[in-house]
Amino acid sequence: MFRILLICVFASSIVLFVWHARSFSLNGQRASWLPQPGPAQRSINGLRKIALLLAAGSLLLLVFSGFLPNMVVGAAPSGLLLLIHVAIAPLFAVSLMLWIVLSAHNNAMQEQDWRQLVSLFRKSSEESVQNDAANRTAILKICFWCLAILAVPVSLTVMLSMTTLLGTSGQNTALSLHKYSALAFFLIAVVMAHFVLAGQRQNNPSKSSSKKQAAIDASAKN
Amino acid sequence: MKAFKCHFYNLIQFKRRKSIQLCSAFVLLFPLSVLPQESMLGDVSDGSRAVPVHLIKLYDEDGSVIRPNETHLLPFSTRETCGKCHDYQKISAGLHFSAGNPAVPAGRKGEPWVLTDPVTATQIPISQRGWSGTYLPGSLSITPMQFLQKFGAHLPGGGIGEADSLIPAENYLRWQVSGKLEINCLSCHDGEAAHDQSQFAAQMPKQNFRWAAAASSGFAKVSGSAKDMPEQYDIYTAVPASVTDKIPPSVSYERSRFNSKNEVFFDIVRDIPSERCYFCHSTKVSSVERWQQDDDVHVQAGMLCVDCHSNSLDHNMTRGAESEAASTHASSLTCEGCHLGGEDRPMLAGRFGAPKPQHLGIPPVHFDKMSCTACHSGPLPTEQIATVKTSRAHKLGTHGVLKNDEVLPRILSPVFAKLENGKIAPHKLLWPSFWAELHGDSLAPLLPERVQPFLIASYVADSIKAPGNWVDMPDSMIVAVLDTLAKLDSVGTQFGYIAGGNLVKLVSSGTLTSVSHRAANPYMWPVAHDVRPAAQSLGVRGCDDCHSTGSPFYFSEVGIATPLASGHRAVLTMAEFQGSSALYQSAFALSFLFRPWLKILIIASTLIIAAVVLVYAFQGLAGLLKTFAEEN
Numbered sequence: 001m002f003r004i005l006l007i008c009v010f011a012s013s014i015v016l017f018v019w020h021a022r023s024f025s026l027n028g029q030r031a032s033w034l035p036q037p038g039p040a041q042r043s044i045n046g047l048r049k050i051a052l053l054l055a056a057g058s059l060l061l062l063v064f065s066g067f068l069p070n071m072v073v074g075a076a077p078s079g080l081l082l083l084i085h086v087a088i089a090p091l092f093a094v095s096l097m098l099w100i101v102l103s104a105h106n107n108a109m110q111e112q113d114w115r116q117l118v119s120l121f122r123k124s125s126e127e128s129v130q131n132d133a134a135n136r137t138a139i140l141k142i143c144f145w146c147l148a149i150l151a152v153p154v155s156l157t158v159m160l161s162m163t164t165l166l167g168t169s170g171q172n173t174a175l176s177l178h179k180y181s182a183l184a185f186f187l188i189a190v191v192m193a194h195f196v197l198a199g200q201r202q203n204n205p206s207k208s209s210s211k212k213q214a215a216i217d218a219s220a221k222n
Numbered sequence: 223m224k225a226f227k228c229h230f231y232n233l234i235q236f237k238r239r240k241s242i243q244l245c246s247a248f249v250l251l252f253p254l255s256v257l258p259q260e261s262m263l264g265d266v267s268d269g270s271r272a273v274p275v276h277l278i279k280l281y282d283e284d285g286s287v288i289r290p291n292e293t294h295l296l297p298f299s300t301r302e303t304c305g306k307c308h309d310y311q312k313i314s315a316g317l318h319f320s321a322g323n324p325a326v327p328a329g330r331k332g333e334p335w336v337l338t339d340p341v342t343a344t345q346i347p348i349s350q351r352g353w354s355g356t357y358l359p360g361s362l363s364i365t366p367m368q369f370l371q372k373f374g375a376h377l378p379g380g381g382i383g384e385a386d387s388l389i390p391a392e393n394y395l396r397w398q399v400s401g402k403l404e405i406n407c408l409s410c411h412d413g414e415a416a417h418d419q420s421q422f423a424a425q426m427p428k429q430n431f432r433w434a435a436a437a438s439s440g441f442a443k444v445s446g447s448a449k450d451m452p453e454q455y456d457i458y459t460a461v462p463a464s465v466t467d468k469i470p471p472s473v474s475y476e477r478s479r480f481n482s483k484n485e486v487f488f489d490i491v492r493d494i495p496s497e498r499c500y501f502c503h504s505t506k507v508s509s510v511e512r513w514q515q516d517d518d519v520h521v522q523a524g525m526l527c528v529d530c531h532s533n534s535l536d537h538n539m540t541r542g543a544e545s546e547a548a549s550t551h552a553s554s555l556t557c558e559g560c561h562l563g564g565e566d567r568p569m570l571a572g573r574f575g576a577p578k579p580q581h582l583g584i585p586p587v588h589f590d591k592m593s594c595t596a597c598h599s600g601p602l603p604t605e606q607i608a609t610v611k612t613s614r615a616h617k618l619g620t621h622g623v624l625k626n627d628e629v630l631p632r633i634l635s636p637v638f639a640k641l642e643n644g645k646i647a648p649h650k651l652l653w654p655s656f657w658a659e660l661h662g663d664s665l666a667p668l669l670p671e672r673v674q675p676f677l678i679a680s681y682v683a684d685s686i687k688a689p690g691n692w693v694d695m696p697d698s699m700i701v702a703v704l705d706t707l708a709k710l711d712s713v714g715t716q717f718g719y720i721a722g723g724n725l726v727k728l729v730s731s732g733t734l735t736s737v738s739h740r741a742a743n744p745y746m747w748p749v750a751h752d753v754r755p756a757a758q759s760l761g762v763r764g765c766d767d768c769h770s771t772g773s774p775f776y777f778s779e780v781g782i783a784t785p786l787a788s789g790h791r792a793v794l795t796m797a798e799f800q801g802s803s804a805l806y807q808s809a810f811a812l813s814f815l816f817r818p819w820l821k822i823l824i825i826a827s828t829l830i831i832a833a834v835v836l837v838y839a840f841q842g843l844a845g846l847l848k849t850f851a852e853e854n
Contacts, residue, residue, distance in 0.1 A: 076587050079802075083810055090820040090827075097827035104834045109842035114849035145842070148835045155828040162821060164583035171586050 002179055003074050006067055009183060013190045048102040054095035056189075061088045063186050066179075076175070093155055100148050107145065113138040136199050143192040150188065153181040264307035265535050276488040277481070278303065283401065283432065289484050290477045294460050297436035297444070297473045300379075304407045309535065316537025319380030319405055321350040322366075322388060328352050330543050330642070331747045335373045336615045336631040336652065337362070339670035341677065341685045343692040343721065343785035345631035346656045346667050347745040348373075350382060355654075355745040362667055367393055370403055370431060371449075375423030376502045376614040380405035383431060395453035401432020408439055410498050413491035416440025419501045423620040430471045432457070441479040441486065446471040499527040504613045505635070505650075505749075507601050508627035518752035529574055530555045542750055545643060557594035557750075584761055593647040593748075597760040600636040600648040600749045603774035603796070607781065610635045610650065629690035632783035638775060639746055639799035646800050649746040653723060653783045655692075657703070658741070660716040660727065665741055667720075668707075676706040692785040695721075697734055700786075704728045722784030722792060746799075769814045776800075776807040 065085040069077045077085055116138040157178040161171050264274070280288040281302035288298055301310050313319075320326040334347035334356045348364070349356035359369045359382075366388045374383065382388055383403025409419060422438035425431065428447035437444035448455075450468035460470055479486050507515060516522065520530070532555065533539035540552045544559075553559045554570035561579055563571025572578065581589075588597075601608060610633050617623045636648035657673045658665040677699065684693045700719055705728065707717040718727035725739035760767045760775060768775040779793040795804040 075590065078587050078591065080806070082587075083813060086813060086817075086820070090823040093824040093827040097830050100831050100834055104838055108838055109845050111845045111848055114842075114845050115852075118849060145835070145838070148831055152828055152832050152835065155824050155831075159821060159825055159828070161585060162583070162817075167580035167582050168584070168586065168589070171581075171584070175586060 002176075002183075003070060006071050006183060009187050009190075010067070010071065013186075016190065016194050044102060048099060051095045051098035051102065055092060055099050058088045058092035058095060059186070059189060062092055062182075066182065067186075070179070089158070093151075096147075096151055100144075100151070103144065104148070107141045109141055109145070113141055117142065133199070136195050140192060140195050140199075143188050143195070146188045147185060147192070150181050150185040153177055154185055157181065262307055262309050265309050265312075273490075273492055276490040277485045278306075278488065279483070279485055281306070283404075287484060288475070290475045290480045294458075295473055295475060296457065297433040297442070298439075299404060299432075300407045300435050301404045310405070312535055313537045314380050314384075314405060316533065317539050317541070318378050318537065322382040322385060324352075326351075329546060330541065331355075333612060333614060333650070333747055334652075334745060335369075336633075337364075337372065337669075338615075338630045339674075340630050340688070340690055340692050341682060342657065342670040342673045343695055344656045344670045344673075345652065346654060347652055353747075355743065357667060362669060364669075365390060365393060367396065367400065367429070371427050371429065373614070374403060374426035374431070374434075375617060375620050377403070378406050378409040378502075379403045379435065396429075399451050399453060399455045399457070400429040400448045401457070403431035403434060406435040406438060407490075408435060408488075409501075410494050411490050411492075412439065412498070413489040413495060414440045417498075419498075420620050423617075428471070433471050433473055436473050441476040443474050443476075444471065445469060445474075493526055494528045496521055496527045499531075500613070501619050502613050503527075503751075504618050505751075506611045506618065507635075508609045508611065510601075510608075516752065516754075519755045520753060522755075525574060530560070557598075561594075579756070583764075588761075591644075591646060593641060593645045595647050595748065595750050595753075596638060596645075598756075599751060599753050602754070602758065602760075603636055603638070603778050605772075605774055605777075606779050607634045607637060607651075607796075609633060609783075612650070624690040626690065628688070630692060634780060634783070635749060637746060637780055637799055638796050640801055641748055647748045649748050649799075651744045651746045651780070653721070653744050654742060655721040655783070655785065657707075657717065657719050658725075660718050660725075665718065665720075665725075665739070668717075673703060673707070676703045678702060694787040695785040696787050700726060700734060701728065701732065705732075721786050722782050726786070765814055765817075769811050771808055771811045773811070776802070776811070777804060 062085060065081040065088070066077055069075050069081060112134075116134045120135050120138070157174040160166055161174040161178070166174055280298035282288055282296035283299040283302060284296075285302050286296075288295060304310065315323070315326075328351045331353045332349075332351070334349045334353065337346040337348055338344060346362070347356040348359055348362065350359060352358060359366075364372070366382045366385070370377070370383055377383065380403070384405075389397050406422060408417060409422065417438060417440050419438050421444070422434045425434040425437050425444060427449070429449040430437070430444060430447060432448070433444040436442040446469035448471045451470055455470065457471075460472065521527075528539075530542055531539045540546075540555045542556055544553065544556045546552075551570070554563075554573055559570065560573050560576040561571070601610075609627065611618060611627070611629065612633060613619060615631050615633060616629055631652055633650050633652050635650040637651040638646050639649045639651075641647050656667040658667050681693070681695070681699050685691075687693075704717050704719065708715070708728070711717075716727065718725050720726075720739065720742045723738075723742050723744070724736040725742055726734050726736050729735045756762065767773065771777070774796070776795065776797045778796045780796060780799065782792040782794065784792070797804045797807045
């Protein structure tokens with residue numbers, strides 16, 4: 001069951017990222033959902049960026065070392081992969097904590113965000129498109145808090161299993177919780193990344209499309 | 223002339239007897255083959271838990287009642303005596319008697335017989351089950367009679383001891399003298415304190431196979447030796463044909479044990495005492511005295527070996543391995559089955575009051591990678607793996623056994639290695655060591671007798687000074703032996719010597735070269751006993767029991783037992799037997815030094831995240847409630 005879920009999540013993630021890679025290239029523009037920093041916030045923003053990069057990088061390594069054996073042979077990681085997994089986990093926990101602490105205030109759910117979310121389920125698709133940026137911001141904030149909430153069971157389950165509090169059945173339950181919550185965490189991280197990239201694409205049309213438009217304009221003039 | 227007449231008379235008498243036996247067998251067996259088989263009296267329980275009293279007549283191998291007042295008595299036959307009420311044929315297919323039957327699956331690797339000769343530094347694992355890494359007795363030209371003489375001391379009879387098909391034609395008359403080695407039911411089922419299995423063992427070198435069961439019983443004495451008798455010896459007249467200075471085999475019974483009806487009381491027990499099993503299944507760790515070594519925790523708790531290793535009438539007893547559990551009840555007699563139960567047998571868990579283990583703090587990956595025995599069984603691993611002596615390999619419990627710890631074969635334990643199912647389990651390990659004929663990639667071991675004449679006299683003198691042990695074998699002697707063997711061989715066969723995990727052979731320059739060969743790989747078989755108490759399990763004191771930089775579980779030195787002077791002090795680390803490396807395990811163990819700090823980091827980070835979530839959760843909830851209020 002878990003293996004099937006894992007394969008589905010990975011397949012959809014890969015499809016999503018391939019789609020983004022084909023239609024959009026990052027050009028260093030700031031994501032619209034992030035607040036524009038003032039001069040005093042620059043150093044905090046730098047730290048937040050580093051924390052985010054570290055968290056994202058270590059997440060990828062954790063996903064690779066934790067899910068690969070599950071996906072390939074249907075077994076829990078062991079040996080070198082487990083060693084990598086265990087070594088990376090503290091880095092991930094600390095960087096995630098930093099990112100969440102530094103971003104929590106900016107991602108606090110405001111009344112406007114709730115309204116946007118509620119309206120997302122009620123308004124027609126035309127209206128939704130018009131408020132696309134606001135919708136995206138609300139969704140990204142929800143994703144952020146989902147990640148923050150899931151980080152707790154992901155970490156605590158594995159920490160608990162390292163104590164002598166749990167017996168074999170407890171250990172198995174903790175491990176299952178760790179696996180499923182980690183998968184949910186990864187899934188939400190992918191969704192979040194998708195919306196970030198989608199937002200960037202909308203704000204910054206790609207160079208190739210600009211060139212195409214220029215060519216059309218030139219031919220029209222001629 | 224007199225001797226010839228006697229021989230002729232014996233032969234005629236023997237042939238007449240055989241003819242009568244054959245006719246009787248045909249007359250008796252014909253209706254049996256037509257009529258449906260019925261269970262025998264003793265094979266079906268009436269449900270009473272009381273033990274039946276075995277006050278029975280003794281029968282010799284011809285089916286005649288034994289009367290102690292008669293002169294020239296024959297030993298009782300278990301086939302005839304026990305077989306009156308129990309299906310001997312069915313029992314003879316049981317685990318302990320079926321090793322030579324090619325139709326019986328080999329099963330999980332077990333302890334081999336070890337052909338040992340200290341002088342030629344030989345230790346060859348032998349098995350009739352064809353386990354990989356062992357040699358069939360036939361492939362070494364060991365006849366069934368030779369096999370029984372060498373290893374029969376720890377056989378319960380049956381199988382190779384009485385299979386007509388295995389008796390070579392040229393040995394036929396000799397077998398008539400020795401008799402067959404029938405299943406000695408008393409080896410296991412005799413509850414009598416006077417039962418002496420060492421007397422059974424003592425009959426083997428004497429070829430007193432027919433007399434062995436009687437010798438082990440508490441009410442018969444056996445003297446003489448069938449081996450000393452000529453092939454024409456007639457057991458019915460008990461007069462040696464030509465040899466008069468040797469004592470013929472004979473049995474005398476304690477008359478007081480017979481009642482007026484010529485019945486004898488056998489203290490037959492259904493719950494076989496563990497001491498009976500121990501005669502063949504004991505292990506002694508070198509340099510550990512008896513008082514320092516506890517019994518298996520199950521035995522300490524009052525259980526018997528047969529509580530778990532039990533069987534039905536077919537005597538195919540459960541070996542306790544999960545892979546060999548053929549039925550639900552059999553699987554409930556494995557470690558997991560009894561202590562944990564399982565999906566197919568939840569109601570059978572806890573047999574004999576087995577406690578369910580908690581395994582607090584043990585990550586589940588351990589149960590995927592290791593067998594129960596890895597943490598719970600065998601001697602605790604130490605920095606250098608100990609040598610052990612076993613009943614069958616070292617003839618423990620028999621008369622005249624060498625008691626020093628250096629006696630061959632060298633068996634090491636516990637060696638943590640992978641089982642066939644990939645799980646790590648403690649094993650006993652034997653490094654093969656023997657002279658061999660090389661045939662391309664394969665080889666055939668040579669019996670010590672073939673090599674002994676070519677050994678250097680000074681080396682032989684040295685080895686006599688170290689009884690039971692091998693002495694350092696110089697390269698010059700290996701060269702001399704291999705050279706002589708090659709010169710005497712007319713077809714140009716190449717010879718070599720297997721020792722220390724390598725094949726040593728001569729190259730054209732007359733020097734020795736050492737190459738790897740699969741026949742030199744150690745033979746290992748898993749051990750399950752003695753099970754230690756939970757407080758002495760590996761891991762009970764924490765991860766450091768195994769995952770520390772000096773833990774014996776990974777870093778213990780497994781010596782490569784070899785007589786080669788050039789191969790001394792060669793060792794392997796335990797990790798190598800587990801398909802791992804000492805380097806990797808060191809790195810893994812080092813990670814445990816930092817783990818407490820890493821755990822603190824993760825827990826602290828998680829708590830901070832939880833606090834942040836908690837703080838903003840109320841704020842978010844307030845916003846959500848306000849939104850709903852505005853919507854309404």
